[in-house]
Amino acid sequence: MSDGHRRAQAAIQAILRLTNLLMAGKRVAVIGDEPELAARLRAMGAQTLLADPAAALRGHRVLAEDEAVALADLVVGATEAHLPFLRDGAILIPAAPPARPSGTGEPHETDGEPPTGPPARPSGTDGEPPAGPSGTGGGPSGTGGVFAGLPGVRVRDGITGYRLGPGREVFVLDMSC
Amino acid sequence: MLADIRDASLRTRGLERIAWARRSMPVLNAIAGELDLTGRTVGLVLVLEPKTANLALTLRDAGADVIVTCPASETADDVAAALVSEGVAVLARSDASPERDRAFALRMLREGLDVLADDGSRVVRLAHAENLLGGLIGAAEETTSGLRPLRVMADRGELRIPVLAVNDARSKYLFDNVHGTGQSCVMAALDLTGLQLAGAVCVVAGYGYVGQGVARYARALGARVVVTEVEPFAALRAHHEGYEVRPLLDACPDADLVFSATGVAHTVTREHLRAMRPGAVVAVAGGVPDEVEAGDVPAGVTVLAEGECVNCAAAEGNPIEIMDLSLAVQALAVDHLVRRGSTMAPAVHLLPEELDERVARLKLRALGIGLDTPSARQREFLGRGL
Ligand SMILES: NC(=O)c1ccc[n+]([C@@H]2O[C@H](COP(=O)([O-])OP(=O)(O)OC[C@H]3O[C@@H](n4cnc5c(N)ncnc54)[C@H](O)[C@@H]3O)[C@@H](O)[C@H]2O)c1
Numbered sequence: 001m002s003d004g005h006r007r008a009q010a011a012i013q014a015i016l017r018l019t020n021l022l023m024a025g026k027r028v029a030v031i032g033d034e035p036e037l038a039a040r041l042r043a044m045g046a047q048t049l050l051a052d053p054a055a056a057l058r059g060h061r062v063l064a065e066d067e068a069v070a071l072a073d074l075v076v077g078a079t080e081a082h083l084p085f086l087r088d089g090a091i092l093i094p095a096a097p098p099a100r101p102s103g104t105g106e107p108h109e110t111d112g113e114p115p116t117g118p119p120a121r122p123s124g125t126d127g128e129p130p131a132g133p134s135g136t137g138g139g140p141s142g143t144g145g146v147f148a149g150l151p152g153v154r155v156r157d158g159i160t161g162y163r164l165g166p167g168r169e170v171f172v173l174d175m176s177c
Numbered sequence: 178m179l180a181d182i183r184d185a186s187l188r189t190r191g192l193e194r195i196a197w198a199r200r201s202m203p204v205l206n207a208i209a210g211e212l213d214l215t216g217r218t219v220g221l222v223l224v225l226e227p228k229t230a231n232l233a234l235t236l237r238d239a240g241a242d243v244i245v246t247c248p249a250s251e252t253a254d255d256v257a258a259a260l261v262s263e264g265v266a267v268l269a270r271s272d273a274s275p276e277r278d279r280a281f282a283l284r285m286l287r288e289g290l291d292v293l294a295d296d297g298s299r300v301v302r303l304a305h306a307e308n309l310l311g312g313l314i315g316a317a318e319e320t321t322s323g324l325r326p327l328r329v330m331a332d333r334g335e336l337r338i339p340v341l342a343v344n345d346a347r348s349k350y351l352f353d354n355v356h357g358t359g360q361s362c363v364m365a366a367l368d369l370t371g372l373q374l375a376g377a378v379c380v381v382a383g384y385g386y387v388g389q390g391v392a393r394y395a396r397a398l399g400a401r402v403v404v405t406e407v408e409p410f411a412a413l414r415a416h417h418e419g420y421e422v423r424p425l426l427d428a429c430p431d432a433d434l435v436f437s438a439t440g441v442a443h444t445v446t447r448e449h450l451r452a453m454r455p456g457a458v459v460a461v462a463g464g465v466p467d468e469v470e471a472g473d474v475p476a477g478v479t480v481l482a483e484g485e486c487v488n489c490a491a492a493e494g495n496p497i498e499i500m501d502l503s504l505a506v507q508a509l510a511v512d513h514l515v516r517r518g519s520t521m522a523p524a525v526h527l528l529p530e531e532l533d534e535r536v537a538r539l540k541l542r543a544l545g546i547g548l549d550t551p552s553a554r555q556r557e558f559l560g561r562g563l
Contacts, residue, residue: 005375022496043397
């Protein structure tokens with residue numbers, strides 16, 4: 001069996017197990033070249049949003065990447081570049097971090113006890129989305145690449161919430177859970 | 178307050194899961210403010226997990242004293258602990274024996290319920306058998322297999338309270354039985370086994386609402402799906418929807434994964450299990466006792482979750498958005514019984530059409546989906562009857 005099919009099923013299993021949500025009717029932006037995943041999601045009833053014009057012939061909706069991300073309930077393959085566009089409540093599956101030499105950079109630790117007090121906001125953002133956090137230290141949790149430097153709040157097992165500004169909170173899935 | 182749970186220290190994790198579910202339950206949120214259950218005692222016997230916990234909290238906020246009980250195999254101890262910390266009475270633990278589960282149900286009934294929300298009609302039937310109906314105004318029943326015995330009782334003149342058929346509301350069965358149960362049973366089986374569905378053969382026994390959903394999601398993930406049926410229209414429907422339709426015994430040797438979606442005991446028999454090849458996996462999406470004869474399973478064949486319904490016993494149950502619809506129906510059914518139950522005959526009743534439609538419209542509104550309305554010319558056309 002092709003690796004794409006294996007990855008597609010594994011990703012769908014992880015998303016649905018971590019969130020307990022329904023795939024049918026979700027707007028899902030699929031970033032990157034994952035045709036098997038996009039096809040499976042579409043077959044499960046998701047409204048898939050892809051940037052590749054040829055995807056229209058396979059029943060996906062074609063949109064520029066920022067527009068797709070701005071509409072999406074779920075972004076598969078999210079990166080730092082998408083942060084300014086995300087809607088409140090969006091759920092992110094980070095792009096797999098690029099392979100790095102071992103022993104460098106620990107991921108931002110967000111698991112464990114919830115912090116006391118209200119979740120911290122990224123400093124200097126008042127209504128504006130953050131200007132893209134600095135640092136690209138991705139890690140095994142898969143969240144560091146997108147949100148290195150932003151304080152996350154544990155939501156439930158495998159889900160971390162991030163406040164991007166007033167009334168805008170997004171959720172990152174830890175696909176290794 | 179009544180409380181018999183396994184471990185109160187699990188409450189934080191339970192509260193997290195309840196709060197996460199709440200985010201995706203707009204319909205229950207929308208109707209919460211309209212319920213008035215002041216001074217009423219409501220018993221809940223639904224699968225004890227984060228979504229049903231939100232129903233318990235909603236009924237409590239509407240003024241009810243809520244008592245929750247649930248069989249061991251469908252009890253999440255962290256959610257039970259969270260509910261107790263929120264002041265809801267809970268008699269449910271994942272380590273309870275069947276005798277203790279029965280004792281919990283009897284204790285709940287002896288508290289004197291006004292309304293009961295049941296799943297599988299286990300407690301409604303128990304209340305009849307033990308003469309514990311007391312002041313019970315009526316019950317709401319969640320599922321297909323729970324309604325069947327109640328209709329038999331009604332036909333024999335043995336049903337002594339009105340029952341609202343929550344399952345038969347369209348905003349329940351068109352989505353919960355098909356999409357919720359379909360997605361969650363297929364995903365639970367994959368999570369438990371690690372099976373790759375692409376290229377696998379998946380046999381679905383029963384092509385009712387649940388079977389249609391299971392077949393659809395198994396096919397979406399790349400399986401070749403074979404359907405088995407006893408009813409000619411259901412079989413033809415499966416055929417026209419592109420599935421192979423064959424007798425179960427004939428399909429067993431090809432199967433990698435078999436679902437029973439009938440809700441009828443003895444659907445998958447020992448003979449069927451013996452016809453399967455080593456490595457085959459069997460799962461129940463219906464959920465009545467002995468749906469799969471899991472007594473002595475031949476070597477090499479696996480029956481998931483000991484033959485209990487696989488999404489409830491071995492995963493987090495139906496998806497949150499789907500349970501939002503089903504539990505909104507439950508909440509409206511409980512409220513309707515409180516208001517009108519004393520005027521209703523002891524029979525199985527459908528939920529009033531306007532309540533069912535209200536749930537569907539609230540869901541559409543939450544999704545931001547607009548509808549067209551028939552124009553004056555269209556209404557005139559329809560009125561002409563031509
Ligand atoms: N697991 C869950 O979360 C969940 C959710 C909803 C319903 N259910 C249960 O699922 C079961 C099915 O519900 P439904 O709404 O689909 O009912 P249904 O009546 O629509 O479907 C049952 C189908 O099974 C067929 N059938 C009966 N005996 C059969 C046999 N021996 N072989 C093949 N087919 C057979 C019937 O002809 C019918 O088409 C019920 O027990 C219901 O309570 C479970």
